[in-house]
Amino acid sequence: MVLRRLKPPVSLTIAVLFAAIVASLHLMSSATQDSSRLGQLYSSLLLINSLGSLLLLGLVGANIYWLLKQLKRKVAGSRCTARMVFLFILLSLAPASIVFYYSMQFLQQSIDSWFDVRIDRAMEDALQLGQAAMDEQMRTVLRQTEQAAERLENVPDSMLGITLSELYDTPQDADFTVFSKQGRILAASGADSIVPDLPNEGILLQLRHGRSHVGLEPAAEADQGLRIRAVAVVNARDESYFLQTLYPVPRRLAELADTVESAFVHYKELNYLRNSLKASFSLTLSLILLLSLLAAIWSAFASIRRIVAPVRRLVQGTRAVAEGDYEKRLPVKSKDELGFLVESFNAMTAKLARARDEAHNSRQEVERQRAYLETLLGNLSSGVLSFDSRLKLQTANHASGVILHADLPNRINTPLAKLAELYPHLADALALVGERGMRDKPWQEEITLDGPEGRQHLLSHGTPLLNGDRGWHGAVVVFDDVTELIRAQRSAAWGEVAQRLAHEIKNPLTPIQLSAERLRHKLAGALGDPEAQVLDRSTRTIVQQVEAMKTMVNAFAEYAKPARMQLQPVQLSTLIEEVVTLYPPKSGVRFELQLSDGLPAISADPVKLRQVLHNLIKNAQEATAEGEGVIQLLTRMVPDRYHCWIELLVRDNGPGVPPEQVERVFEPYVTTKTKGTGLGLAIVKKIIEEHGGTIRHDAGYRDGAGFIIRLPLPDAVATSETVING
Amino acid sequence: MNPARAGFGAMLLLAGAACAATDAPRIVRAELVRDGDRHLLSAEVEYRFSEAATEALQNGVPLTLQLNLQISRERRYWWDETMVDTRWSFRLRYHSLAKLYQWVEDDGRAPRGFASLAALLEEMGAVRRLEVPTAAVLIPGQTYQARLAVSLDIESLPLPLRPVAYLSPAWYLGSPWFQWSFVD
Structure with a gap:
């Protein structure tokens, strides 16, 4: 995560990395090939390159881990990245492996071809030849030294120096030294006699056993080639001592021997290091391959991620669009085809968003219209x-x-x-x-x-x-x-008729009555008894009938009269009980009351409601047989969608309403009874409607006539009152 | 060869140092003696070479050994202060023509030849009066810690041999530190 956040320009990073790798590899390769100054850096370079490989391996590993994690989470673009990386690795690995394989083969074979059995043999022989030449020289020097030692026998110590000079009078580069067993120098002569070079402990041990020594050794100064050291025992009279000759090998011979020796050593060293050489070349080659491959793979990851980034963003964008987010805009980071694709995507989402907004608006409009319509229809x-x-x-x-x-x-x-x-x-x-x-x-x-x-x-x-x-x-x-409308029209018509009738009938009634009374009054004395009786009877009948007619017309006028209500809170149940007490058992009816407790008070005119109850009871009383009438009165509260109603059911056990009259039962003069004005139910209906309520025939009740009255609770009453008064 | 293995091997090398003690040199004794304004180092080193090293020597590969002396002063609340850190290098090679093992020292003296490696190692093991320039550094009367070790300088081996030498315990020819304290 941190690695991804630290983001220098990828191309720059890759360039720097490659430059570093190539420089380091070049140095290492140069160091491998020759042992010059770079040779000293070889180990450091090897270590640096190994660490570089490890670092790259870590980077590649982190990238692979990151990719696998993304694959597992199915992150957009991860599969594309994986495929491209796989392809890239395959493409880079295949030729690199082939080149590597053949390079290794070539390396092994070419190193092996340096070495040949014949050259081995020749080198050995050259060395032996050199050794033989040296042996000859050494034998000569040893012989001379032993001869000189014999001659030095019995020479007193003081004469040793002179004798030594005499022995080697011919000027030579050789050094002669006579020294005691304890290493004390007794006499010295020669080119370099200032600090005589004595033999080491090993040679001295050999000499003490009485044996002469001859050996070849490099000269003290490196450029002086080889010298022969010969030491012989001088058997003196009282004490034996040693004579040492240091004889430089002739320059030409030394040079040749040195050449042979160094060539042999070099060849032998090379031969010995053959496998190590192969290994180090292979190591260098492997490291070069590994570093290059890892760098390439890492670069591939970096570049592929850059290439895939717009695709990934596109996929994310598409997903967002699929989930309904049309506001998604992708950054356009390149001018190539992918950039064009991203631009097109942005244009598409913009259009989609616009279309979505339009659709949304029209849907809202439709919804609004629908709600409006629904409200309209509902109301x-x-x-x-x-x-x-x-x-x-x-x-x-x-x-x-x-x-x-x-x-x-x-x-x-x-x-x-x-x-x-x-x-x-x-x-x-x-x-x-x-x-x-x-x-x-x-x-x-x-x-x-x-x-x-x-x-x-x-x-x-x-x-x-x-x-x-x-x-x-x-x-x-x-x-x-339009049922109610038709009924109302019918009621209104009846009202009109009633008023007309009342007016038209009532007017002549008084003159008729007065005339009849006057007739009786005037003629009562003038007529004989039987005629007077007839007159009296007739005029009385006229007066009675006129009275009856007046009563009828008054009732009719009452029915047609506009409402005058005195509203006040009324407990319907109490009112019913009060009314019922007016009908004692001997009146011929029995009451069954089912009055709900706690009904709220209604706003009504108690006088008119009493009339309603009386009319209904009377109606039932008249409909039922004498002494067997049972009237049920039920009250209950009925909630409606908009209002609460108090419902009053009035039922009797009479013959019921004939089906053909059901529709017109509340109209005036619709009756099956012989008694009554025929206005009872019409007035009931009028009063109930004046209270804002309804009355209807209870069609569901089959045991007699039943009526259902509904009266509104106060808030509803208030509304209807304004209607009526208005 | 895998470079990852190389790194791993380098770690193994450090860990393997103790294990390879049988073929490694050992310092038996060492002492520092003041001589005027300098010190003289005498020591007895028991050199033991592994087969690989001996074989390389016989095949013409010169071996460079380093004798390292460090003198430090103890400090109570801090790390010890290193007063002297001296190295002496010397080379071993085989002269095919003369059939000699040669001991070449840095100081320009003539290489010393030995007929056998054992003779050379014995001679080389007896360190006698090596000069340590300590005049300006050590204060008389004070106690110092000295330690001495000998090691093979792998960097001076031929280049192809170096990776192997770094990775193989057979090429770890260093002695453990020999420590002693002395009052100057």
């Missing part, structure tokens, strides 16, 4: 249904469910036929919609259906959905529940 009092080309339900707003008493909003994608099965009361209506819906033209129709709350009238409009090429692929049906 629409009209029911809206839409079907696709296979007549599967696609849209159903809340109102459609409420109107049709079916959970249609949760039946999206249900076919029409299946809906008909699920909701049998809708079967006819849905069949009609299906049939009409297939048309290519808009349609309008009033549909009647028998819902759970009685007959409903729906005013329906259908519009076909056409696609681009005007082909039919669905339909929209919008319908309104």
Whole structure:
């Protein structure tokens, strides 16, 4: 990681590295080939190059480890890098190995070819020849020395020097020394007699045993060639001593011998070092190969990483784009084809981002429109249904469910036929919609259906959905529940009629009554008894009937009169109990009360509610047989989607409402009974509606007539009150 | 040859020094004697050469040995101070024509020849009164630590032999340090 962070320019690093390696290898190669000044640096160079190899090996190892780790993590571009590195190593390793193999072969063979048995032999012979020549010289010198030693016998010590000079009167380069057994010099003569060179301990030991010594040795000064040392024992009278002759080998002979000797030594050394030489050459060659290869591989890693970098970035970029990040921009670092590719990628992602933004915006717009439409549909009092080309339900707003008493909003994608099965009361209506819906033209129709709350009238409009090429692929049906509207129209009409009637009928009634009374008053005395009785009876009948008619007209006027409400909080259960106590058991009905505890108070006019209860009880009382009437009164709280309602159920055990009258049971003068004004239920309905509530026939109750009254809880009442007052 | 192995071998070489003690020289005795403004080193060295070294010598490869003397002063809270670090080099070679083993010293004296290697080594082992220039350095009356060792100078071997000499224990011809203290 640290290595990657330290990033000098790669090309510079590679150049410097190669220069260093080549310089070092060149030095080492030169050092291997000749033993000049560079030879002293050989070991250091070897060590430096070995360390360099180790360093490179570490670098290459780190790179390989890094690559393997990346491969394992499936990092982008790692496989490409691995393949290229492998290829590069293969390409560089193959020729290098071949060259290396043949170089080694050549090296081994050429070194071996330096050595030949005949040359070996010749060298040995030359040396022996030299030794033979030297032996001859040595024998001569030894003989001379021994002869001189014989002549020195019995010469007194003081005469030794003179005798020695006499013996060797001919000027020679030789040195003569006479010394005692203890190494004391007794006499010396010759060219270099200042510090006579005495033999070493080994020779002295030999001499002490009485044996002469002769030997060849290099001269004291290196350039003086060889000399022969001959030592003989001088047997003196009282003590024997030694005579030493140091005789320089003739210059020419010495030179030749030296040449032969050094050549022989050199050859022998070479022969001995043959394997070491091979090994060191091989070592140098191997090191060169290894260093070059490692440097090449490391450089390959560095360059391949540089080459692959844009590809890796591209892959990362592509991944980012695949994951939805269109903001990804890659740096353009080169002007080549890869740079062009990266530029194109950037252009592509920019376009993608733009397209994505546009799509996002339009999706948001669509979503907004959809939400708007949904809100619109949801708050629409009209029911809206839409079907696709296979007549599967696609849209159903809340109102459609409420109107049709079916959970249609949760039946999206249900076919029409299946809906008909699920909701049998809708079967006819849905069949009609299906049939009409297939048309290519808009349609309008009033549909009647028998819902759970009685007959409903729906005013329906259908519009076909056409696609681009005007082909039919669905339909929209919008319908309104006009049941209430029709009822209200009917009520309003009745109100109008009632007021007219009241007005028109009530006006002549008083003159009629007054006229009748006047008639009786005037004629009562003038007529005879039987006529007077007839008159009295007739006028009384007229007055009575007029009174009755007045009562009826007043009731009618009451029904038609606009509402005047005195609202106050009312506990419905308490009110019911109060009303029920007014009907003692002897009145012929029995009450069964199921009143929920803790119902909240409603805002209502208690007087009017009492009238509602009286009307309903009276209605039931009249419908049931004398003495067997049972009236059930139930209250409960019913939560709705928007409001909470207090529900009051009034049920009797009478014959019930005939089916043909169910629809019009709340209209005035719709009654099956002989008694009553025929306005009871009409007034009940009017009062309930004035309170913002609803009343309907309980179609589910089969044991008699049942009515369901719903009264809103205060917040809802407040709303309806403003409506009524407004 | 693998350079990694070379590096490894160099480490082996140091570790192998002690193991190769049987064929290595040993310093039996050493002493320093003051002589005026200098010291004289006398020592007894038992030279033992490995077969490889002997064979190389007989095949004309000269061997260079170094005698290294170090004199140091003890310091209580610091490393010892090295006062003197002297080396004497001498070369051994075989003269084929004369069939002699030669002992060549640095001081320009004539090489000394010996008929056998053993004679040469014995002679060479007796170090007599080698001069140590100590006048300006050592203070009389003070105690000093001296140590002496002999080693083969591999760098002066022929070039092809050096890697082998560095790696092979047979070529480790150094003695362990011989230490003694003396009062000047």
